[in-house]
Amino acid sequence: xxxxxxxxxxxxxxxxxxxxxxxxxxxxxxxxxxxxxxxxxxxxxxxxxxxxxxxxxxxxxxxxxxxxxxxxxxxxxxxxxxxxxxxxxxxxxxxxxxxxxxxxxxxxxxxxxxxxxxxxxxxxxxxxxxxxxxxxxxxxxxxxxxxxxxxxxxxxxxxxxxxxxxxxxxxxxxxxxxxxxxxxxxxxxxxxxxxxxxxxxxxxxxxxxxxxxxxxxxxxxxxxxxxxxxxxxxxxxxxxxxxxxxxxxxxxxxxxxxxxxxxxxxxxxxxxxxxxxxxxxxxxxxxxxxxxxxxxxxxxxxxxxxxxxxxxxxxxxxxxxxxxxxxxxxxxxxxxxxxxxxxxxxxxxxxxxxxxxxxxxxxxxxxxxxxxxxxxxxxxxxxxxxxxxxxxxxxxxxxxxxxxxxxxxxxx
Numbered sequence: 122x123x124x125x126x127x128x129x130x131x132x133x134x135x136x137x138x139x140x141x142x143x144x145x146x147x148x149x150x151x152x153x154x155x156x157x158x159x160x161x162x163x164x165x166x167x168x169x170x171x172x173x174x175x176x177x178x179x180x181x182x183x184x185x186x187x188x189x190x191x192x193x194x195x196x197x198x199x200x201x202x203x204x205x206x207x208x209x210x211x212x213x214x215x216x217x218x219x220x221x222x223x224x225x226x227x228x229x230x231x232x233x234x235x236x237x238x239x240x241x242x243x244x245x246x247x248x249x250x251x252x253x254x255x256x257x258x259x260x261x262x263x264x265x266x267x268x269x270x271x272x273x274x275x276x277x278x279x280x281x282x283x284x285x286x287x288x289x290x291x292x293x294x295x296x297x298x299x300x301x302x303x304x305x306x307x308x309x310x311x312x313x314x315x316x317x318x319x320x321x322x323x324x325x326x327x328x329x330x331x332x333x334x335x336x337x338x339x340x341x342x343x344x345x346x347x348x349x350x351x352x353x354x355x356x357x358x359x360x361x362x363x364x365x366x367x368x369x370x371x372x373x374x375x376x377x378x379x380x381x382x383x384x385x386x387x388x389x390x391x392x393x394x395x396x397x398x399x400x401x402x403x404x405x406x407x408x409x410x411x412x413x414x415x416x417x418x419x420x421x422x423x424x425x426x427x428x429x430x431x432x433x434x435x436x437x438x439x440x441x442x443x444x445x446x447x448x449x450x451x452x453x454x455x456x457x458x459x460x461x462x463x464x465x466x467x468x469x470x471x472x473x474x475x476x477x478x479x480x481x482x483x484x485x486x487x488x489x490x491x492x493x494x495x496x497x498x499x500x501x502x503x504x505x506x507x508x509x510x511x512x513x514x515x516x517x518x519x520x521x522x523x524x525x526x527x528x529x530x531x532x533x
Contacts, residue, residue: 128464145429146469148422149509153470153502156415157477157494162484163407165493170400182360183260183393184367186217186353186374190389206387208349211336213377214254217353220373223366224358228256229336231344231351237332239293240303248289249331250306252340252350260356263333268300268315271335279337283311288329290316306332309339363392419505422469423513430462430517455519462514463507470506474499 188206211229218227230253238244255276257263263270263284271282283304290299290313299313311334320328334340336350345351357366371390378387478494485492 128460132464132468145425146422146465146472148418148420148425149466149469149506150422150473150476152415152418152422153473153506154477154480155418156411156502156505157474157498158480158484158492160408160411160498161477161481161492161494163404163411164495164498165485165491167400167404168493169491181262182357182363184355184357184363184370185389185391185393186213186355186370187351187389187391190391207378208346209351209353209388210348211350212348213374214350214353216377217355217370217373221355221366221369223362223369225355225362225366226256226259227353227355228254228260229350229353230254230257231336231341231349233344235306235343237289237293238305240305241294241297243293243295245289245292245330247330249286250340250343251331251333252336252338252344253333254336256356257354258333260354264318265315266318267298268313270315276335276337279335279339279341281309281311281338281340282314282334283340284315284317284333285313286317286327286329286331287319288327289332292330304332306334306340307343311338311340367392415505419509422466423509426462426466426510427513427516429465430458430514431520458517459511459514462517463510466506466510466513467503468506470503470509473506474502477502 186209188209214227214229221227230251232249232251234247235250236244236246237248237250251257255271255273258270265284266287268284270284271280274280275282283306285293285299285304293299293304294302299316302313303310304313305311311332317329317331317333322328341347353370355366355370357363367390371386374388374390375386380387478499481492481494
């Protein structure tokens with residue numbers, strides 16, 4: 122009953138002095154709200170990068186051979202050494218494809234941006250133009266919704282055919298059927314043979330504004346110098362073979378380039394996990410730093426609540442004296458003040474959680490940033506509110522419990 126009575130008194134105090142209570146709890150509200158919003162955005166971004174980005178950009182169970190890593194380049198002598206590395210070639214792709222022993226499909230791809238012009242005069246700019254081998258269509262899970270993809274024979278002969286993204290096809294041909302029509306890329310004509318299934322967007326960038334042609338078609342002059350590919354992608358049939366596949370590709374490339382055992386690789390062989398390691402470091406720092414930033418606001422909120430409870434104890438000195446005079450023990454007074462302090466702080470934490478969830482929803486709706494509210498962060502926010510209530514209520518509670526009944530009764 123004492124616990125329920127303490128909560129009731131605290132809620133009555135909040136309701137009776139709404140404005141004062143709001144400013145008293147503002148520090149806790151802001152701290153918990155900040156925690157929910159920022160952590161939810163970081164958590165959503167983390168899931169987005171690991172699931173959607175990894176699948177759309179890297180593919181599932183893939184190893185990528187590039188001239189250099191996709192990680193950050195901070196300049197210096199290392200940067201100059203990177204620029205001197207040999208390009209990845211079709212010969213490298215064929216060597217990897219023919220010599221790996223792990224069950225896997227191996228494809229090559231290059232990409233650039235540019236303009237596409239249809240035979241009806243309409244054009245689309247900033248199209249992602251890709252030159253790929255047939256394996257890439259499977260590795261990237263690119264499904265053709267209308268028409269067909271290019272065949273192995275067309276890929277081998279370098280036939281000038283193209284598969285368009287849904288956005289590109291709609292902008293070029295509107296309500297017309299694009300299959301069989303002609304488009305020009307850098308002035309060279311291509312026949313449209315298919316339209317991809319809608320892919321959506323990634324970080325606000327459309328994945329449907331693209332054009333894909335066989336790597337050996339004239340498109341190779343647009344994306345890279347002749348014989349050069351942007352990257353080679355190998356997809357293992359089993360996730361357990363991924364690291365073995367990575368080591369095999371590394372060994373094949375070192376043999377192809379006649380590198381001695383002491384010489385460093387002049388190429389990069391990475392899995393999606395390796396490429397995303399930089400994000401792992403960033404997210405780890407954010408998750409470590411966030412509690413410290415939140416603590417600043419919560420400390421301020423805790424000091425305010427402590428002052429409020431001290432004022433409350435002073436205003437109720439005679440009441441405390443009466444309770445002691447009729448038999449209330451020190452621990453009864455101590456627990457009542459603590460319960461009131463915890464309730465005050467807990468209400469602030471709950472309000473902060475509610476505001477944080479609302480702001481997270483607005484961020485998800487109004488911006489390309491993903492956000493996901495996890496129950497564990499809600500629990501943490503409420504728990505922090507309770508902890509702040511306990512810490513800020515200890516001193517006022519101890520002070521109230523030590524009041525002498527005679528002095529308390531004579532207090533005006």
